[in-house]
Amino acid sequence: MKLAATAGGGLFLGFSWTSSVASALEVVSDTALAAGKIDFNSYLALSPDGLITIFSPNPELGQNIKTSFPMIVAEELDADWTKVKVIQAPLDTNKFERQVTGGSGAVPHSWERLRKAGATARQMLIEAAAKRWKVPASSLSTENSMVIHKASGRKLSYGELVTEAAKMPVPAEVKLKEPKDFKLIGKAVRNVDNHEMVTGKPLYGIDFYRDGMLFAMIQRPTAFGMKLKSVDAAAAKAMPGIVDVVTFKNNVAVVGKSTWQVNKARKALKIAYEKEGALESSADHDRLFKELLDSKEATVRRKDGDVDTAFKNAAKVVKGEYQCPFLSHAPMEPMNFFAHVRPDGVELVGPTQTPERARGEVAKLLNISPEKVTVELTRLGGGFGRRLAADYVLEAAELSSIIKAPVKVIWTREDDMTGGTYRPAVRYRFEAALDAKGNMIGYKLRGVGINSGNPTREDNFPSGAVDNLLIDSVEHQSPITTGPWRAPITNFLAFAEQAFLDEVAEAAGKDPVQFRLALLEKAKKAPVGEIKYDIDRMKGVIELAAEKSGWGKKKGVAQGFSVYFSHRSYVAQVGEVELKNGAPVVKKIYAAADCGQVINLSGANQQVKGGVVDGLGHAMYSNLTFKDGAPEQNNFSTYRLIRMKEVPEIDVHFVNNGIDPTGLGEPALPPTGGAVANAIYKATGKRLRNQPFMQQAEFKSA
Amino acid sequence: MAIYKLQINGRSYEADVEADTPLLWVLRDNLGLVGTKYGCGIAQCGACTVHVNGNAIRSCVYPVSAVGESKITTIEGLSEKGDHPVQLAWDEVDVPQCGYCQAGQIMTATALLQKNPNPNTEEIENAMNGNICRCGTYHRIREAVALAATKLK
Structure with missing residues (x-):
């Protein structure tokens, strides 16, 4: 970190990003900075020219952290918003914790720290002005990067005060603003990188270029369960621009002077593969799911009461099975990474959601100390969870270590789609027992999946609201690699559960919204076991969505309801569907979100809309299937993503409930599939239990 | 390999590449114009959209040998200071999330507006439907195209 250069002569406040509470701030002197004697892990710097800088440790992939973080600081500092800049920090585990983009956690984690940093600097600027003017600090106010003495009409800019402010003692306690006094937080503020993005500046990993850098593509096994047997690279090596072809693990890397040349030469490789594990097809998985749903060896995730008795005594039993396919993350920027393995250390540059994991795994692979590995973060052209894995970073590092040269490994879209860490295919069986009054007295859920880990969220709603409940799961181990995909597991589970509850409500003869509210009421009055969601917040979004959508009040409009608790936030949605030539068309979706305090209304609005579009598109259209271990779709021509129309x-x-921010990167996605499926049922009378909806027999021809 | 003389963004460039090299990779690897993005390589996503004589084309499937005397415009050449009405509209509507597809979206939108300065919603959707945005900023793209149309008047 080049800290001294940024700080020279100004007020430089170090603060801790690692401790669990926002700890005390300290003023850092230029000499300490120059000597590298710093034991804080982030900073807020105010320079005499009025510029205010903060360091952001979190990778930016479109969640808009580079705009929301400085907004939080600027708010408490009463800073001129246009003068606050964020610098993307490289990986530094000594200084940061949770340098990760995932789990919708960056703002919740940083909220208090950033506010306190801003408020502390503001207080020190006030003290400096009070000393200069010889007036009580309490007589001063701040606005737009100025300290103001109203009584005399005097004003001083922050830039003019920073050098003196740096000599003031750091206040032990600072008062943070009341949310009602926020001027910036909660307002719509444009993305700070808009200009760079709309003018095509080199922001992304794939744009990174270094003199002397080589380009590489890697041919990986064509199917999961295959391994490399032999390679004949003679023809490829003879092609123009090709520097080398090297083989490591199951990879054949073509290294050359340009992307197109390596791409062409790669097609001239003659590679034989042999079977290493099961070569699975989607048809195998369909059969397997049915076996696993009846397996005697499930892992129990949650058990309340006595389900056997409840189902024996039930007046009515409702059953439903729901299934989802594998999905590719398909970020618009395909995987890529730059690596330069030198004798004295390793330089890594590129798009990753988990720089620390990348560094650790590269150090282990090369058998060197992690301190010798640097990771510079570029902007990410999307992630959706794919860039939580480090496979593509490791490949680049291993290749660079073999060829002893700086190299950027680029994946084609086909590589990206056929070499994924996919959203696992999963099937659920739900069963509900109703008493004579239509109360849900028993609930069973079994989730079975391909490399899915635990495909349930056993403590989510409706757990806690049902006296007799059993949730268990069975996992099938497969050579097909899977991993977290935006709103892991809940991206499909929420649809299945919310669509099933719609079936149960209907069987109970109850309105779907009232049915859910009654369950929440029961969870509040007579909770069963531990409740790990906030009943009132969930109720709040249900009521808001019902109100805004005119639930139950619109004649002739087919509406479907859904609500879900994801990570730390709550979102309810109402879908409206019309039929056009026999096919359902989603006309409108209402979303009511409780993410606590909204930081940037523009970013938050788009985060919800984008989450809904993501949830809708994948529920309707996307499907990755396998034949003998090989993905059957490898580009956007066969793998459908949602489009503008x-x-x-x-x-x-x-x-608006005054709660601190609870995150919004993922929570808007999970409810969408359920809201849409339930609306489709209202419009067509057809229950959709499998995704993607538009490939189901009912609508395939439409 | 052969030397191709290219007219890009009002400047002359030379690239020593093979005839079948897509314009996309000449721009990115040979000329350092990386604003034009690779997304699919088969003209399905629109991330690589540039203008050839004012027409929006997918540069990932457009061989450099087909360019000839044509005038190429990329996102870098749309305006000198990033103040083309379409770029301004993109900022004003606050369109980008990850931003990766937006150069292609902007180039498609600009070509549309040059031919049809007053597109209705359906015409905007028809023109933009070939450009994928994985973050789902479609509403804002549509709004920004409509706003840009008013700015161009």
């Missing part, structure tokens, strides 16, 4: 109107509302 298919996007409905989306109406976003936020609950």
Whole structure:
């Protein structure tokens, strides 16, 4: 970190990003900076020219952290917003914790720290002005990067005060603003990188270029369960621009002077593969799921009461099975990474959601100390969970270590789609027992999946609201690699559960919204076991979505309801569907979100809309299938993503309840599939239990 | 390999590449114009959209040998200071999330507006439907194209 250069002469506040509480701040002197004697892990720097800088440790992939972080600081500092800049920090585990983009956690984690840093600097600027003017600090106010003495009409800019402010003692306690006094937080602020993005600046990993750098593509096994047997690279090596072809593990890397040359030469490789494990097909998985749903060897995830008795005594039993396919993450920027393995250390540059994991795994692979590995973060052209894995970073590092040269490994779209860490294919069986009054007295859920880990969220709603409940799961181990995919597991589970509850409500003769509210009421009054969601917040979004959508009040409009608790936030949605030539068309989706305090209304609105579009598109269209271990779709021609014409109107509302921010990168996605499926049922009378909807027999021809 | 003389963004460039090299990779690897993005390589996503004589084309499947005397415009050449009405509209509507597809979206939108300065919603959707945005900023793209149309008047 080049800290001294940024700080020279100004007020430089170090603060801790690692401790669990926002700890005390300290003023850092230029000499300490120059000597590298710093034991804080982030900073807020105010320079005499009025510029305010903070360091952001979190990778930016479109969640808009580079805009929301400085907004939080600027708010408490009463800074001129246009003068606050964020610098993307490289990986530094001594200084940061949780340098990760994932789990919708960056703002919740940083909220208090950033506010306190801003408020502390503001207080020190006030003290400096009070000393200069010889007036009480309490007589001063701040606005737009100025300290103001109202009584005399005097004003001083922050830039003019920073050098003196740096000599003031750091206040042990600072008062943070009341949310009602926020001027910036909660307002719509444009993305700070807009200009760079709309003018095509080199922001992304794939744009990285270094003199002397080589380009590489890697041919990986064509199917999961295959391994490399032999390679004949003679023809490829003879092609123009090719520097070398090297083989490591199951990879054949073509290294050359340009992307196109390596791409062409790669097609001239003659490679034989042999079977290493099972070569699985989607048809095998369909059969397997049915076996696993009846398996005697499930892992129990949660058990309340006595389900056997409840189902024996039930007046009515409802059953439903739901299944989802594998999905590719398909970020628009395919995987890529730059690596330069030198004798004295390793330089890594590129797009990753988990720089620390990348560094650790590279150090282990090369058998060197992690301190010798640097990771520079570029902007990410999407991630959706794919860039939590480090496979593509490791490949680049291993290749560079073999060829002893700086190299950028680029994946084609086909590589990206056929070499994924996919959203696992999963099947669920739900069973509900109703008593004579239509109360849900028993609930069973079994989830079975391909490399899915635990495909349930056993403590989510409706757990806690049902006296007799059993949730268990069975996992099938497969050579097909899987991993987290935006809103892991819940991206499909939420649809299955919310669609099933719609079936149960219907069987109970109850309105779907009232049915859910009654369950929450029961969880509140007579909770069963531990409840790990906030009943009131969930109720809040249900009521807001029902109100805004005119639930139950619109004649002739087919509406479907859904609500889900994801990570730390709550989102309810109402879908509206019309039939056009026998096919369902989603016309509108209402979303009511409780993510606590909204930081940037523009970013938050889009985060919800984008989450809904993501949830809708994948529920309707996307499907990755396998034949003998090989993905059957390898590009956007066969793997369908949602496009502009298919996007409905989306109406976003936020609950304003004064709670600290609880994250929004993922929570808007899970409820969408259920809201849409339930609306499709209202419009067509057809229950959709498998995704993607538009490939089901009912609508395939439409 | 052969030397191709290219007219890009009002400047002359030379690239020593094979005839079948897509314009996309000449721009990116040979000329350092990396604003034009690779997304699919088969003209399905629009991330690589540039203008050839004012027409939006997918540069990932457009061989450099087909360019000839044509005038190429990339995102870098749309305006000198990033103040083309379409770029301004993109900022004003606050369109980008990850931003990776947006150069292609902007180039498609600009070509549309040059031919049809007053597109209705359906015409905007028809023109933009070939450009994928994985973050789902479609509403804002549509709004920004409509706003840009008013700015161009």
